[in-house]
Amino acid sequence: MISVADAFAITQQHLLTLPVETVPLPLANGRVLREAVRADRDFPPFDRVAMDGIAIRFADYSAGQRTFTVAGIQRAGQPQLTLTEANCCLEIMTGAMLSLGADTVVRYEDVTIADGQATITIDDVQPGQHVHPQATDRRAGDELLSVGMRLGPPELAVAASVGQITVRVTALPRVALISTGDELVDIADTPLPYQIRRSNTYMLRAALASLGIDASLHHIIDDETILADQIAGLLAANDVLILSGGVSAGKADFVPAVLAQLGVQKHFHKIEQRPGKPLWFGSTPTKTIFALPGNPVSTVLCAYRYVLPYLRTSLGLPAQATRYAQLAERVVFKPSITYFLPVRLTSEPDGRTLAHPLPGSGSADFANLLAADAFMELPADRSEFGAGEAFQLWSTR
Numbered sequence: 215m216i217s218v219a220d221a222f223a224i225t226q227q228h229l230l231t232l233p234v235e236t237v238p239l240p241l242a243n244g245r246v247l248r249e250a251v252r253a254d255r256d257f258p259p260f261d262r263v264a265m266d267g268i269a270i271r272f273a274d275y276s277a278g279q280r281t282f283t284v285a286g287i288q289r290a291g292q293p294q295l296t297l298t299e300a301n302c303c304l305e306i307m308t309g310a311m312l313s314l315g316a317d318t319v320v321r322y323e324d325v326t327i328a329d330g331q332a333t334i335t336i337d338d339v340q341p342g343q344h345v346h347p348q349a350t351d352r353r354a355g356d357e358l359l360s361v362g363m364r365l366g367p368p369e370l371a372v373a374a375s376v377g378q379i380t381v382r383v384t385a386l387p388r389v390a391l392i393s394t395g396d397e398l399v400d401i402a403d404t405p406l407p408y409q410i411r412r413s414n415t416y417m418l419r420a421a422l423a424s425l426g427i428d429a430s431l432h433h434i435i436d437d438e439t440i441l442a443d444q445i446a447g448l449l450a451a452n453d454v455l456i457l458s459g460g461v462s463a464g465k466a467d468f469v470p471a472v473l474a475q476l477g478v479q480k481h482f483h484k485i486e487q488r489p490g491k492p493l494w495f496g497s498t499p500t501k502t503i504f505a506l507p508g509n510p511v512s513t514v515l516c517a518y519r520y521v522l523p524y525l526r527t528s529l530g531l532p533a534q535a536t537r538y539a540q541l542a543e544r545v546v547f548k549p550s551i552t553y554f555l556p557v558r559l560t561s562e563p564d565g566r567t568l569a570h571p572l573p574g575s576g577s578a579d580f581a582n583l584l585a586a587d588a589f590m591e592l593p594a595d596r597s598e599f600g601a602g603e604a605f606q607l608w609s610t611r
């Protein structure tokens with residue numbers, strides 16, 4: 215058996231090498247960028263009016279002028295007008311290019327307009343007010359988005375604004391999720407008294423969808439020959455196999471032996487942790503295999519503690535956003551192994567995040583996870599964990 219830290223480190227030594235692909239920008243949400251995106255123009259690209267009102271020359275205002283002849287209207291989306299005559303103004307709209315000759319905008323709220331004359335009704339007009347000057351945010355040529363960034367709403371807006379019709383991103387791995395077990399029936403079936411419906415692969419599929427991965431679902435019965443045959447086929451067609459069940463000590467726990475028979479190199483089997491002790495991890499030169507313990511809480515923990523961080527780092531993302539919380543109450547856990555405690559999180563008015571323990575009735579009690587937000591990682595070298603002490607979280611939300 216190995217420690218949680220060693221197991222995690224081993225997974226990180228066998229990351230996938232994923233190719234780069236080009237996707238249309240509207241389909242790139244959540245993807246990891248593989249090219250730098252630069253500003254094709256200044257941000258903003260012209261002196262942009264920020265309020266609806268009138269455009270004036272500040273020199274006229276500071277010379278005491280308060281009433282201006284309205285010489286025209288400059289809307290957004292129209293070519294720039296010019297303020298030619300002294301003591302004139304142009305009505306001007308948010309998003310318009312500031313009129314040539316004007317330098318200051320006064321809001322409609324601070325002006326009265328009658329008979330073609332606009333009169334400013336305030337005394338604190340500042341030079342250049344309500345103008346967003348060209349290039350004050352970014353300059354043409356500046357790198358706006360960098361290799362390795364995850365594309366989310368703000369990144370997509372910036373990429374769209376510079377005309378990035380397509381983007382080069384890390385290709386997503388092909389992932390197959392495989393449940394094993396003679397006791398498991400399809401969710402559409404009515405289980406016999408000794409059967410249960412399979413649920414682990416549905417959880418895994420939803421968890422992987424958070425990375426944009428559209429994993430396929432499969433089920434294989436506990437038969438060594440059939441397992442070997444079907445796993446071989448799925449191995450050929452996918453980059454990653456995630457199995458659930460059949461990795462412990464039972465008479466029908468064939469998965470490790472079958473994977474060995476198929477030439478998959480085992481990197482570890484069994485971790486000093488609860489839940490999820492019998493996790494198995496291996497690879498071929500181009501494929502990765504996680505065989506997760508079948509108990510549903512173990513499957514969830516192994517997915518969030520090892521599989522998702524593995525996929526995230528393979529895609530070029532950080533393993534996870536590290537989060538901590540303080541235990542809301544004292545916890546005792548005697549075995550010298552890492553304990554992943556299901557917790558419900560609350561955000562307190564003083565800024566603390568508190569983790570309320572939800573131990574449940576063990577690694578088969580997956581209904582217990584309905585109330586949980588995360589697993590709290592309680593280290594192996596201690597058996598008592600005090601209220602108020604902070605530990606790392608692995609979020610399941």
Ligand SMILES: Nc1nc2c(c(=O)[nH]1)N[C@H]1C(S)=C(S)[C@@H](COP(=O)(O)OP(=O)(O)OC[C@H]3O[C@@H](n4cnc5c(N)ncnc54)[C@H](O)[C@@H]3O)O[C@H]1N2
Binds near residue numbers: 413459578
């Ligand atoms: N003698 C020992 N027995 C067990 C050990 C051990 O060290 N020595 N380890 C225990 C631990 S810890 C775990 S975790 C489980 C792991 O079991 P397997 O990975 O072999 O999984 P199965 O035996 O196939 O199933 C276990 C349990 O989970 C249910 N299951 C499996 N797949 C699904 C699914 N897709 N959806 C819902 N539920 C599923 C299955 O029906 C069993 O109840 O082994 C302990 N035993």
Ligand code: MOO
Binds near residue numbers: 488507509578
């Ligand atoms: O890994 Mo098992 O999780 O303790 O039931």
Ligand SMILES: [Mg+2]
Binds near residue numbers: 460461463464466467
């Ligand atoms: Mg078993």
